[in-house]
Amino acid sequence: MNELFNSLLGLDELGFGAQDVAFELARPLAPWMWALAALLAALASWWCYRRLIGPRLARGGLAFVRTLVLLLVVVLIAGPRLVRERTRVEADWVVVLADRSASMVMPDAPGGITRDAQLARALRDSSDAWASIARSKRVLWLGFDAGAYELPVAPGPTASSTAGPTPELGEPDGRRTALGASIEQALRRIAARPTSGIVILSDGRSSDTLDRASLRRLLSDQIPVFTVPLGSPEPAPDLAVTGVDAPELAFVRDSTPVVVELERLGRGLVDPASLVQLVDEGTGEVLAERPIGDALDENASARVTLTPKGETPGARRWIARVVPRGDDLISGNNEMSLGIELVDRPLRVLYLDGYPRWENRYVKNLLLRESSIRSSSLLLAANRRYTQEGDVTITRLPMSPGEWEEYDVIILGDLRSDLLGRSQLEALREHIAVRGAGLLWIGGEGATPETWFETPLGDLLPMRSGGALESGRLDAWDEDVTLVRTPEGARLGVLELGDVPGVWPARLSDPRTGWSRLRWMQRIDPSRIKPAASVLAAGVPVSAFTPELLDDQGALALGAGSPALLSMRYGAGRIVYVATDEIWRWRYGRGEDLPERFWLPLVRMLGREGLARSGRSALLRVTPKRGQVGRSARLSLELLDQSLVDAAPASVRIEITRNDASVGSRPVELRLAPEGALGEDGDSPRSFGSSWATNEAGTYTVRVTEPLLAPLGLSATLEVWPSDDERRRPETDHASLAALSEQTGGRVVPASELAQLEELLPNRELVMTGPREVRPLWDRPIVLALLILLLTVEWVGRRLIRLA
Numbered sequence: 001m002n003e004l005f006n007s008l009l010g011l012d013e014l015g016f017g018a019q020d021v022a023f024e025l026a027r028p029l030a031p032w033m034w035a036l037a038a039l040l041a042a043l044a045s046w047w048c049y050r051r052l053i054g055p056r057l058a059r060g061g062l063a064f065v066r067t068l069v070l071l072l073v074v075v076l077i078a079g080p081r082l083v084r085e086r087t088r089v090e091a092d093w094v095v096v097l098a099d100r101s102a103s104m105v106m107p108d109a110p111g112g113i114t115r116d117a118q119l120a121r122a123l124r125d126s127s128d129a130w131a132s133i134a135r136s137k138r139v140l141w142l143g144f145d146a147g148a149y150e151l152p153v154a155p156g157p158t159a160s161s162t163a164g165p166t167p168e169l170g171e172p173d174g175r176r177t178a179l180g181a182s183i184e185q186a187l188r189r190i191a192a193r194p195t196s197g198i199v200i201l202s203d204g205r206s207s208d209t210l211d212r213a214s215l216r217r218l219l220s221d222q223i224p225v226f227t228v229p230l231g232s233p234e235p236a237p238d239l240a241v242t243g244v245d246a247p248e249l250a251f252v253r254d255s256t257p258v259v260v261e262l263e264r265l266g267r268g269l270v271d272p273a274s275l276v277q278l279v280d281e282g283t284g285e286v287l288a289e290r291p292i293g294d295a296l297d298e299n300a301s302a303r304v305t306l307t308p309k310g311e312t313p314g315a316r317r318w319i320a321r322v323v324p325r326g327d328d329l330i331s332g333n334n335e336m337s338l339g340i341e342l343v344d345r346p347l348r349v350l351y352l353d354g355y356p357r358w359e360n361r362y363v364k365n366l367l368l369r370e371s372s373i374r375s376s377s378l379l380l381a382a383n384r385r386y387t388q389e390g391d392v393t394i395t396r397l398p399m400s401p402g403e404w405e406e407y408d409v410i411i412l413g414d415l416r417s418d419l420l421g422r423s424q425l426e427a428l429r430e431h432i433a434v435r436g437a438g439l440l441w442i443g444g445e446g447a448t449p450e451t452w453f454e455t456p457l458g459d460l461l462p463m464r465s466g467g468a469l470e471s472g473r474l475d476a477w478d479e480d481v482t483l484v485r486t487p488e489g490a491r492l493g494v495l496e497l498g499d500v501p502g503v504w505p506a507r508l509s510d511p512r513t514g515w516s517r518l519r520w521m522q523r524i525d526p527s528r529i530k531p532a533a534s535v536l537a538a539g540v541p542v543s544a545f546t547p548e549l550l551d552d553q554g555a556l557a558l559g560a561g562s563p564a565l566l567s568m569r570y571g572a573g574r575i576v577y578v579a580t581d582e583i584w585r586w587r588y589g590r591g592e593d594l595p596e597r598f599w600l601p602l603v604r605m606l607g608r609e610g611l612a613r614s615g616r617s618a619l620l621r622v623t624p625k626r627g628q629v630g631r632s633a634r635l636s637l638e639l640l641d642q643s644l645v646d647a648a649p650a651s652v653r654i655e656i657t658r659n660d661a662s663v664g665s666r667p668v669e670l671r672l673a674p675e676g677a678l679g680e681d682g683d684s685p686r687s688f689g690s691s692w693a694t695n696e697a698g699t700y701t702v703r704v705t706e707p708l709l710a711p712l713g714l715s716a717t718l719e720v721w722p723s724d725d726e727r728r729r730p731e732t733d734h735a736s737l738a739a740l741s742e743q744t745g746g747r748v749v750p751a752s753e754l755a756q757l758e759e760l761l762p763n764r765e766l767v768m769t770g771p772r773e774v775r776p777l778w779d780r781p782i783v784l785a786l787l788i789l790l791l792t793v794e795w796v797g798r799r800l801i802r803l804a
Contacts, residue, residue: 009782014084014775026079026776041070054801062801065794072787076778084773092194092764093138095186096167097179098151099202099230100143104172106203106329106730108232115230116172118751119201122228126755127166133758136765137196140189141167144182145174148189175697175722179206183225184214194764197224197746199757203231204733215743224746224762227737228754237270238329238730239263239292241336242301243626244320249611252344253372254604255307257492260320262292263301271325276304281317281337292322307496307601313344329730346374347607348406350398351390353379353413354446359581360413363442364389366592366599373603380419399424404431408607414444414581417451425456432460433571434640434686438606441577443474443522449577450474462533462566462577463524474524480517481539483564483580484509489536492567494601497594508586508594511542515588522579524563537565539580572638574609576602617641620654620714622702629697629722636689637672637704637714644708645686650674652688652706656718659699668692669705697722 002017014021029037045066049059098119109118123130133139141151151167179202186198198218204227218225243261250256260276270292277289287308310316321335328334349367353360356379367375368391376390378397388394397420398404404427417425431437439460441448452458453465485495485504498505507513521539529535538561566577586594618641623634637652639645656668670692674685694700697720704714738748749757777783 009777009780011082011775014082014773016082018084020087021082021084024081024083026081027077029078037074038067038071041067041074044070058797058801062794062797065790065797069787069790069794072790076783076787080777082775082777086771086773087767090194090766091136091138092196092766093140093190094133094196094761095140095142095190095198097148097182097186097198097200097202098141098143098167098169099145099177099200100170100172101145101174101177101205102172103177103203103205103730104230106231108236108329108730108732109230110232115203116169118230120169122201122751122754123166125752126757129755129758130166133761137761140186142182142186142189143167143169144177144179146176146178146181148182148185177202177206178208179204180208180210180214183210187214187217194766195221195223196761196764197226199226199228199749200737200740201228201230201751202737204229204735204737205731206733206736209736210740218744222762222764223744225740225744226746226749226757226760227741228749228751229732229734229737230751231732233732233734236327236329236731237264237324238333239270239274239322239324240330240333241320241322242333244336244338246318246338246340247608247611248339249341249343250310250608251347251372251604251611252313252342253309253311254347254608255309255496255601256340256608257494257605258288258306258308258318258320258338259491260304260306260322261301262304262322273325275323275325276306277321277323278306278308279319279321281319287318303491305491310340310342313342315339315341343611346372347408347604348392349373349375349409349411349603349607350394350407351375351377351411351413352397352415353377353411353442354381354415354419354444355379357414357444357581358584359442362584362587362595363411363599366596367603370600380415397424399427401427401430401435404428404437405435407437408610409438409440409603411440411442411603412448412457413442414446414448416447417455417457422456429456429460432573432575436572436610438573438603438609439570439575440602440606441575442581443577443579444581445476445520460568460570460575462530462568462575463528463563464530465528474522477521477523477539477541477562480511480519480542481521481561481564481580482509482511482516482542482545483518483537484540484561485537486535488534488567489565492536492605494605495537495565495598496601497597509540509545511545515585517542518580518582518585520580520582521562521564524566524579526563529563529566530568533566533568535563535565536567536576538562539564572609574606576606578602617644618704618709618712618714620702620704620716622716622718625717626719626721629695629720630693632691632693633718633720634689634691635670635672635702635716636675636687637709638687639685647708648674648685649706649708652704652709655703655705656692657701657703658696659701694720696720 002015005011006015006017009015016023042063045063048066049063052059104116104119105114107114109115113121130139141153142148143151151169153167179200183198217223240263241260242263245259245261247256258278260278262276264270272291272293274292275289276292278287279285280287287310288306290304290306292302292304306320308318317337317339319335319337324334351364351367360379364377367373367377368389374392376388376392376394378389379387398406404410410428432439441461443449449461449463450465452461458465489495490504495504497508508516511517518539540561544561564579566579568575583595583598586598617639619638621636621638623636627633635654637654639648651674652672654670654672656670670690672688672690675687675689700718700720702716702718704710704712740746741748747760749760
């Protein structure tokens with residue numbers, strides 16, 4: 001029928017039955033007006049034919065034709081036309097922001113799965129709902145970490161499948177989360193578009209907040225934010241090993257201090273029974289362990305010192321690990337490996353003293369019976385005669401640096417400084433400063449330290465002259481004292497005198513035992529201690545001692561008592577000063593155990609300092625070995641061989657290569673500048689250094705490429721970690737997500753209820769109307785022909801019945 005009308009009226013695409021085409025009147029009349037018009041037309045036609053003479057039926061037919069003519073005229077006056085409405089419906093948008101930061105690997109979601117697995121499960125379980133949403137709205141899938149980026153979307157399995165498109169999430173490896181910036185970037189993507197909501201699937205952790213401009217945009221455009229919190233709302237602890245500090249070389253069967261740096265990530269409590277262990281990577285043997293205790297109760301980080309004893313010589317790999325008791329978010333950060341070389345040779349010690357006091361006799365015999373030590377002990381008299389003991393006989397005292405090099409540790413007791421020549425002392429100082437030998441001072445009532453301040457070894461004393469000096473000697477306590485370890489002593493791994501690792505035996509500090517009292521100790525003024533020196537133990541007079549001075553590990557806070565055991569670095573070596581010669585009295589408490597545990601670790605610690613330099617021509621060091629992106633690392637080179645010092649260049653060229661760099665990447669070249677004139681002639685530099693920083697995380701190898709030094713094969717490793725590593729803050733922040741939803745009029749949707757999201761999204765689609773297309777019908781030829789036809793019918797009818 002529509003085709004017939006279109007053909008009669010001469011209409012083309014804008015005709016009856018076409019899409020979006022409607023019939024209307026330009027001047028529409030109300031229904032009652034049409035009824036009135038029809039009535040008036042009928043009355044007028046009846047009035048015209050009621051008095052005429054003719055058959056009634058013929059007059060009625062002619063009146064009906066007249067009525068049709070009048071009605072057709074009224075219709076033409078109303079303006080019949082066809083109209084096409086140009087309308088367009090713009091679908092509203094739904095923006096989905098999926099967290100792709102590294103914190104999504106935390107396994108604290110319900111069921112023990114990761115937050116990323118919880119996210120994938122929530123999207124999978126709500127796939128039908130997303131398919132329904134995609135049919136009526138446009139869905140924009142974005143991932144975000146430090147910023148927002150579009151996720152690739154895979155189509156459904158088949159064309160007839162009810163499952164909607166699913167995003168390809170990829171691995172959550174973002175190092176930083178910036179939710180505020182990501183929302184701002186998402187708003188820019190949907191600018192001037194109708195949006196029914198933003199859906200955020202995240203654990204809530206973010207390094208920034210939503211700025212005011214973006215919040216005003218959400219409120220003005222009435223864009224609600226629906227948040228889907230992932231992970232556990234309760235804070236869960238995570239223990240991480242963040243660093244290990246250990247000497248590069250150590251002696252076999254030596255108590256080697258290994259400092260393990262721990263960090264508590266998250267806000268949960270750490271079980272004090274959690275263990276810190278050191279394990280041999282090759283054998284799996286636990287070399288040392290100790291509980292964490294309350295070290296991390298109030299602090300986010302702590303340092304725990306282990307003192308393992310390696311039994312197998314050669315290069316070894318050890319693993320420092322933490323064994324949590326209870327919940328632990330990430331098992332991958334619980335351990336860190338380190339390399340160490342164990343040297344199976346005796347520690348070489350030279351002990352010089354002035355007279356056979358009790359401490360001298362005990363220390364001398366201790367060195368003799370210790371199989372891992374080769375010692376020479378001499379008592380020097382004022383007439384330059386000496387009495388020699390020990391298991392290594394020497395014909396004379398060392399004179400040159402080369403002769404001093406035969407010893408790893410030198411012990412100087414209560415000995416007059418003038419018994420050694422100035423050249424001998426200068427050579428000894430160079431041996432300590434350059435070769436890293438250790439020097440152990442044992443103070444006494446006669447000559448140490450007061451006769452040494454003005455000698456070449458005066459710089460190697462940890463205190464300055466003056467202060468508490470009376471008639472040329474240090475004051476001594478006028479009462480008995482007890483010895484107490486300080487936290488610094490615990491950190492260095494010395495003074496491990498108790499049966500429990502890391503705990504100072506309380507009976508050693510308790511004067512009520514009697515045998516723990518030391519009858520003589522020098523009273524060193526703390527104000528005279530050099531800035532580089534540290535106090536490892538303090539002496540507390542028995543009248544001032546109370547158990548409240550000690551913490552749970554038996555450590556004493558600085559400021560209580562006076563320094564009794566001091567340590568100081570000098571050049572490459574280390575100095576230790578003991579302000580008493582009464583340690584032998586502890587033999588009354590536990591026999592030989594306590595004095596041995598006091599002296600041997602000190603001697604071994606001093607010997608280790610020079611072990612790394614033994615037999616080497618140069619040392620290349622990187623400090624710290626484990627740095628952060630953007631922070632400088634110190635690169636230093638020290639020449640130990642005098643022939644290299646004499647031929648040293650003005651600067652040293654090194655090369656820095658990233659181990660995991662792509663093929664073809666170029667290494668970084670750097671020049672190390674001289675740091676001082678320490679050669680024998682005072683002009684040739686011995687040390688070179690520079691700083692270097694990078695903005696890329698990874699493992700780097702530093703190599704010396706200077707032609708003079710390249711044959712030595714000097715290299716070092718530097719690990720660079722991101723400073724804003726997501727895994728350093730594993731706890732969730734669901735409260736901030738809830739606050740964002742409340743501010744914008746959205747809702748918090750549990751991950752298990754994500755399928756109900758479609759019911760919560762408002763309809764924000766826009767219906768847009770364009771210019772109308774009008775086709776009048778009153779001027780169609782067929783209309784005029786119809787009017788003429790009706791008039792002709794009436795005229796012919798009147799003629800037939802002789803009314804015209």
